[in-house]
Amino acid sequence: MDTCRCAGISRGAPIYRGIGKLLLIVAAVLVWSCLAAAPAQAQATVPPDTACKLCHVDNEGEITLPSGETIQLGIDLAPLSESVHGAHAAESVYCMDCHASRDRYRYPHQPNPAVDRAEFEADIAQNCESCHTTIEAHNPGHLMAKDNPNLPGCTDCHGGHDVAPVASMAADPVGTCQGCHQTYADPVVQETHEQIVANFSAEQTCQTCHSDVALTEDALCKTCHNLLDGEAVLPSGETLPLHVDPQMIIDSVHGDREIQGVPYSPLQCTDCHREIQEQGFPHDPVTAASLREWKLEKADLCGACHTDIAEKQPHDVHFTKIAEGNLDAATCTDCHGYHAVQPPNEPRQRISETCGACHSAINEQYAHSVHGAALLGEDNPDVPVCIDCHGVHDIEDPLTTQFRLNSPKLCAECHADEELMAHYGISTDVFDTYVADFHGTTVMLFEQQSPDQPVNTAVCYDCHGVHNILPATEENSQIMKENLLATCQQCHPDATANFSDAWTSHYRPSMEHNPLVYLVDLFYMIVIPVTLGGFALFIGTDVYRQVRERRGRKERGRE
Amino acid sequence: MSEHAREYFRFNISHRIEHILLLLTFTVLTVTGIPQKYADAAWASGAIGLMGGIELTRQIHHVAAILLMLTTIYHGGAVTYRIFVKRVRLTMMPGLQDVKDGLQAMGYNMGLVKSPPRMGRYNFGEKVEYWAVIWGTAIMVITGFMLWNPIATTKFLPGQAIPAAKAAHGAEAVLAALSIITWHAYHVHLKWFNKSMFTGSLTHEQMEEEHALELEEIEAGVEEPPISPAVMRRRLMVFYPVAIVISVTLLAAVYWFVTLEETAITTIPRQDTPVFVPVTPTPEGG
Known part of the structure; x- marks a missing residue:
């Protein structure tokens, strides 16, 4: 209260009566x-x-x-x-x-x-x-x-x-206060009060904030910002809305909550907006040049409590990109929200929605893939969502050689899991048969020995697709028989009709699948032991003769 | 006994060079090839690592394969010279006698037969080994061609021929390596060290046991009749042009074998879905 225009108290005009x-x-x-x-x-x-x-x-x-x-x-x-x-x-x-x-x-x-x-x-x-x-x-x-x-x-x-009587003051409580408090020297304070008073609900008066019982700092923040409807204009020309619905925060994971049976006290506004605690009211103007900069600045504070996540951050592709100057890359609040933070994985579909907010083209592909359709359509708990392959807070750049070389193992985590695949009738031989093939052998050796060196042999997603994976029975599948040659030709441009059959389609050789390979294997399974058995038999008899002859010579020598 | 100290000349320089070339290429091919077959085993990937990684291992394997093919061409030329110019007897040709010799040798070893077989310049054991190398090299060159040129191969053969060739190439390699470790190693290293492939000559004792018939002929003074220079010149007039044409053709075939196709592009294209496509300029709310 900078100035006080104390109105004079009205007094009855003196009544003048001379008589007596x-x-x-x-x-x-x-x-x-x-x-x-x-x-x-x-x-x-x-x-x-x-x-x-x-x-x-x-x-x-x-x-x-x-x-x-x-x-x-x-x-x-x-x-x-x-x-x-x-x-x-x-x-x-x-x-x-x-x-x-x-x-x-x-x-x-x-x-x-x-x-x-x-x-x-x-x-x-x-x-x-x-x-x-x-x-x-x-x-x-x-x-x-x-x-x-x-x-x-x-x-x-x-x-x-x-x-x-107090009742008459209560009839116009704001007016009563405004009898003195009409203008403020600080234009921010002036504008703030004008906005607040204009947005008072029927029950709200000046005493909502300036009550007999002093409000806590946090209650002041929430009461005030709930009533504000203006916006701060940033140097970029963007605006930062000042209205905050406190119920959002109370209902959020940072509000009244219980974690594993232990009740936690809600976060205070100044736990995140720390500078305000020092500044008090009126707050200093926002220093961030743009809305994006403001968000990035604020998100830096999450790590103060979430230290385990903050430790992983330096390895995260989003944070690496931000550090390189790409401010579009996601920060904490882009995925989690800020005032209305909710559990990020409930329901599970929420995860792909969150990622899709920025990666909409990829999310669109995923939504139509065998994995995405099952997640979104059937609420399937087994199919991977974005984070199952990409990780969460230490998301690796998926365009690196390391990621590529490790990707078959990533797919195998589910696709070699017999219990999981049994529900869908999918063969768990896929990884082993891939590794047994030229592509897989090469990739696995590179993965073990030179994970930084780019390799041109195919990994799972080169044939099956990345986010648009479809089952081989699907008409648009890259690995469907009719489309397979075109898929091969991505890397083998000169390939012709028969070439795609050189791939054994993840089947172990049998008379039904890849009979020629099966027969070659069978041939050598017989020829190798028979040949070597024959050799061993002859060598055995030859050794036997030599031992016998040596003994004979010794005996003759003794005679 | 002086007779027994005599060394019997057996292999000339050409024979010995062929053997050393085969020894070197075969060893390199085995050392670089077998770990590729068992690449998922720790020892194999360790060996590949020691050889400088899978790419270098494959390159060494390919270079050795080219050298083996050249060795084979040289051997073909040398054999042709011996057969058509020198007109030597076809002592390496297998026959029914070799089966009989083998059975007799085994019977003798077991004490069932009184005397050992008396064998000529190449006994059954050596013939088994020689023809195994011929058979094995043929299989390896054919299947190797298919693996090196899968696109060209599948223009004529079904696609399945490629994994079948891979299976045969690997299994044949195991068969060859194990044969060398057992049959070859026993006969020329373990039983006794037969140095004739390096020194060119063999002792009387070894001649007597392994080539009794040949020894008998040498002792009896049976020798190849000498070829007159005129006849020799006439034969060479035919041999050289034919050998040059065939050699050049075969060398061209090796070059064709190695350079026939570019099987795969060297750099995989990146997935081209745009990564950052925000639904709203800045996610709002909350």
Whole structure:
């Protein structure tokens, strides 16, 4: 509250009645004297402030304070009578109850020591507390900051002689406050209050924030930003909306929550918006040049709590790209949201939606693939979503040689799992038969021995597709019999019709599949043991003869 | 006994060069080839690693294969010269007698037959080995061609011929390597060290046991009749042009074998789906 336009308290115009003025003064002096001498005896019949009223009702005099301000001595009794302290009050309030200092208000009155009108009023307002004993904590910023000379006293809001019932203030609470608080020196504070007041709901008043019981810092943030509907304009010309729905945060994973049975206290706004804690209100202007920069700046803070994830980040392709200057790459909040953070994998489809927000072309392919269709259409828990192949917070660049060389093992994690594949009737030989083939042998050896060296032999996705994988039975499948040659020709441009049959289609050789290979294997399975068996047999007999002959020679030698 | 200290000349320089070339190429092919067949085994991938990785191992294998083919061409030329120019007897031709000799040798070894077979210049054991090399080389060259040129092969043969060729190439290699380790190693290294392939001559004792018939002929002074220079010149007049034409043709065939096709492109094209395609410029809300 920078300035306080303390409105003067209205006073009844002095009523001037000349007749019997002197008489009244004499009578008043007498009554005052009597009361001062024996108040108890007079109370029952004559109100103790009769003399005050008699004297001040038609007084035309005025006191000039050192400040130059004047105080009229005449009082209009009607508003006083109609006020909450007046005729209808449950308990009578007399002049001396408020003008209580006996020294000053005993007749003849001593000169008032107040230098100005504010001090004069403050002096009287002190006495409100003698009856209103619970007002100590009333309206923080007013009575609680007594040292501020610019603060209003009780009378500034409630009135003096015409003290109004609180109900009348409640009828226009904002107006009551605005009696003083209309403009602010700081344009930000000015605009903020204008927006807030304009958006007050029926129940909301200035006291929603400036209540008798001081609000917590967090409640202030939430109350204020819930009422704001403006936007901060960034240097880029983009706007940052100031409205925040606190319910979003309360309902988020950072709100009231329980993790593994342990209740956690909700995050405070300043846990993430740390700079605000130092800045207070009004906040410093946003330094980020653009909305994107602002988001990246904010997301840096997530790691302060999520340290396990922050440790993985430097290896993540998104963060590497950001570090290289590509600000389009995703940061924490792009995937998780910020105020309305929800579990990212519930339901599982949410994951592909999240990635698809930026990678929509790929997500579109995935959605039509055998994996994506099962996820989106059947809620299948077995099919991979993006993160099953790409990882989560340490996402590897999938265009590297390492990723390519490791990809068959990645596919094999599911496709060589017998229990998993049994549900779908898919052969688990796919990995072994791939490795047994020229392509797979080469890739596996490269993977083991020189993972950085690019290799041109095919990995699973070169034939099956990357995100658009379809079963071989599907008409558009790259590996469908009719389309297979075209797939081979991607790498073997000169290949002709028979060439694609050189691939054994993941079948182990049998009379049914690849019979020629099966027969060659069978031939050598017979020829090798028979040949070597024959050799061994002959060598065995030859050794036997030599041993026999040597023994014979020895025996002859002995003879 | 002085007679027994005599060395009997057996292999000339050409024979010995052919053997050394075969020994070298066969060894290199086996060492670089067998680990490729069992590449998923730790020892095999370790061996490939020691040889500088799979690409280098394949290149060494290919170079050795070219040298083996050249050796084979040279051998063909040398054999043709011996048969058509020198008109030597076809002592390497297998016959029924070799089967009989084999059975007799085994019977004798077991003590069932009184005397060992008396064998000529090339005994049954050597013929088995020689023709195994001929058979094996033929299989390896044919299947090797198919593996080296799968696109050209499948223009004429069904696609399945390629994996079948791969199976045959590997199995034949195992058969050859094991034969060398057993049959060859036993007869010329373990039983006794037969140095004749390096020194050119054989001892009397070995001649007596393995080539008794030949020894008898040599002792009896039966020799090839000398060829008159005029006849020799006439034969060479025919041999040289024919040998040159066939050799050049075969060398061209080896060149064709090696350079026939570019099987695969060297760099795999990247998937070209655009990566960053945001649904909304900046994901809003929450």
